[in-house]
Amino acid sequence: MSQQPISRSADLKKLRDEGYDLEIRSGCLLVKDIPYVNSRQEVKRGILAVKLVLADNETACPDDHVAYFTGDYPCNEDGTEIAKIRHVSGERSLAENVVIHHSFSAKPKPANSYPDYYAKVTTYVSILSGPAWRIDPKTTAKTFPFVEPENNSDEPFNYIDTASSRAEIVAVTQMLARKQVAIIGLGGTGSYVLDLIAKTPVKEIHIYDGDTFLQHNAFRSPGAPSGDDLRRKQPKVTYFKNLYAKMHRGIVDHAVYVDTRNVEELRGLDFVFLCLDKGGAKRLIVEKLEEFSVPFNDAGMGIQLNNGALGGIVRVTTSTEKKRDHLRSRVSFGDAAGGNEYDHNIQIADLNALNAALAVIKWKKLFGFYRDLKSEHHSQYSIDGNLLVNEDRPQ
Numbered sequence: 001m002s003q004q005p006i007s008r009s010a011d012l013k014k015l016r017d018e019g020y021d022l023e024i025r026s027g028c029l030l031v032k033d034i035p036y037v038n039s040r041q042e043v044k045r046g047i048l049a050v051k052l053v054l055a056d057n058e059t060a061c062p063d064d065h066v067a068y069f070t071g072d073y074p075c076n077e078d079g080t081e082i083a084k085i086r087h088v089s090g091e092r093s094l095a096e097n098v099v100i101h102h103s104f105s106a107k108p109k110p111a112n113s114y115p116d117y118y119a120k121v122t123t124y125v126s127i128l129s130g131p132a133w134r135i136d137p138k139t140t141a142k143t144f145p146f147v148e149p150e151n152n153s154d155e156p157f158n159y160i161d162t163a164s165s166r167a168e169i170v171a172v173t174q175m176l177a178r179k180q181v182a183i184i185g186l187g188g189t190g191s192y193v194l195d196l197i198a199k200t201p202v203k204e205i206h207i208y209d210g211d212t213f214l215q216h217n218a219f220r221s222p223g224a225p226s227g228d229d230l231r232r233k234q235p236k237v238t239y240f241k242n243l244y245a246k247m248h249r250g251i252v253d254h255a256v257y258v259d260t261r262n263v264e265e266l267r268g269l270d271f272v273f274l275c276l277d278k279g280g281a282k283r284l285i286v287e288k289l290e291e292f293s294v295p296f297n298d299a300g301m302g303i304q305l306n307n308g309a310l311g312g313i314v315r316v317t318t319s320t321e322k323k324r325d326h327l328r329s330r331v332s333f334g335d336a337a338g339g340n341e342y343d344h345n346i347q348i349a350d351l352n353a354l355n356a357a358l359a360v361i362k363w364k365k366l367f368g369f370y371r372d373l374k375s376e377h378h379s380q381y382s383i384d385g386n387l388l389v390n391e392d393r394p395q
Contacts, residue, residue, distance in 0.1 A: 005052070007160070009059040011116035017166040019142030020121070026095035027052055028068075031121055035132035035139040036074040039081070043132045043139055046071025048124055049100055050117065062114045065107045067124045068100040077131040085127060156201045156249055173201060175368045179270040182206040184258050184285060186236045188220035188352030189299045189359075190275030194240055195222040196360040197273075198248040205250060206269070210257040213239040220349045257281060263288045271363055272296040275356075279333035286319070286327065295320040295366060298331050299359045301351055303383075314351055314381040316358045320366065322394040323377045330378050330392070354381065 005024055006012040012029070016022050021032040031048040038044050047070040053060040066087065073089060075081050085104040094100045106123060114120040125141050132139045147162060149155040156177070164173040179202040183190050186209040197205055213236045218225045223243060232239075237253035245251050256262060263285060266272055272294055276282060282298070289296050296319055303312035317330040358379055365372035376390035 005054060005057050005059060008057055009117075011059055011118035013165055014118050015121055016147065017162055019140075019144040020125075021141075021143050021145040024052065026098055027054075028095050028098050029117060029121070030098070031125070031141070032145075033143045034069075034071075034125060034141050035129045035136075036071065037077055037079070037131040037135060038072040039075050039079050041075070041077065041079045041135070043136055044071060046074070046128075048121065048128065049094060049098060050120060050124075051094075052117070059117055062117060062120050065105060065112070065114060065120070067104050067106070067120070068094055069102045069104065069128070070100050071102075073102055074128045075131065077134050082127065082131075085124075156203060158247060158249060161201065172369055176364065177201040178203045179367070180204040180206070180268075181271045181273065181363075182208065182266060182269050183273045183275060184208045185274065185276035186211075186240055187217070187275060187277075188349065189301075189355045190273065191217075191221040191236075191240060192353045192356030193273050193275060193299070193359055194244060196356060198244040198251070200364075203250055204252055205244075205248065206252045206254060206265075207237045207240060208254045208256065208258050209236045210255060211236050220352050222353075258285055260284065266294060267292045269294050271366070273359055273363070274298040275359075282331070283333040286331070286333075290319070290324055293321060297359050297362055298327075299355045300331070301355055303348065303351070310348070311384040312382075314355045314358065314383070316355065316362055316379045317392075318362050318366070318377040320377070322375075323392065326377060326392040351383075 006016055006022055012022065023030040023032065028049050029052050033045050034048045035043055036046055049068040049070070050062065053063050073081050085106045087103040087105040089102045091099060091101050104124065106127060108114055108119070108123065114123070129139065129141055147160040149157065149160050161173070164170050181197060181202055181204070183193050183197070183205065186194065186207055190209070194205065194207060212233050213230070214233065215230050217236065218230060225239070229239060235255040237255050241251045241253040258266070258281065266285070266289060272289055274282060274285060274296055298317045299315070301312060301314045303310050317327060319327050358381070361370060362379065364370045374390050375393050377394070378390070378392040380389045380391070381387070
């Protein structure tokens, strides 16, 4: 089935986004799983079909008011036939591989023509499904089927992003398309960054980490790994690539740490998320990203145990061509040692998720997805006071 006319036509896309099961076959739009009532007062499901008028793979206005149906003749809830739309009954071929049993005529008033296929389809669905709904109010034609992308398409996802179109933010979402990003470090924060980035249409996501995915990692990462996942003791990047490749194409795993041997691979990327603790490695990466003119941000947190409760700060520091001079006063390049409960009590998934969300939100601001009034390059959240501070704006 081709999705192109659906994706390119506002009326068909609206039907799909609302949950209708659509297929285009031999120039006809098939709307599947339409509830209706038969003569025995049973709720059944049939297929509504309408002929499409297309111009360059996009719908034009319908040229008639006739619709077709595969199934028994639809009835009112008392089993009497819906006579007001009767046209012709009898099995016949509407088009290649499209066999129908009835045709209906429902002229819209006062224009006598439908402005688009959304209006035409929903009018007929209301007529056909109304009696079924009155018998069973849970009955609906909006079944939200799985929707695959075009074969051989360059879509970043393995299935169509109906969430963006449903929310009417496709144009905004496309600001993130075709970008190449990297996540360095797939610990608690880095794995949540991947979870969020995998739901955006970036072209490639490069993930770097030389560690093994172990049992303690399961308690500060998104998802719920099985015991078998943990027994494999596989590289973190392998585990997370296999998890998120179910949804997003273009995830490139690098089961290594970033160092002098491979840091050149970061050149030319659109953005890099730094989610690692080791300061020595971070210093090299920061210096090279600045040299490469690649924007990036660094996510970190400092958590202390005081009087039996945890407190501290969650931080995101951003570096772009507009502002880099603040970074060294905000980011530590020393390797963590003592005095930080985060090194010992790592089961703080909520803080990891918050840190990742702040980093991703800032990335989306930089690329125009979110409005950015402050242009802050450093955000700091204090846990005990529930306070978010934004600082370091470009001059």
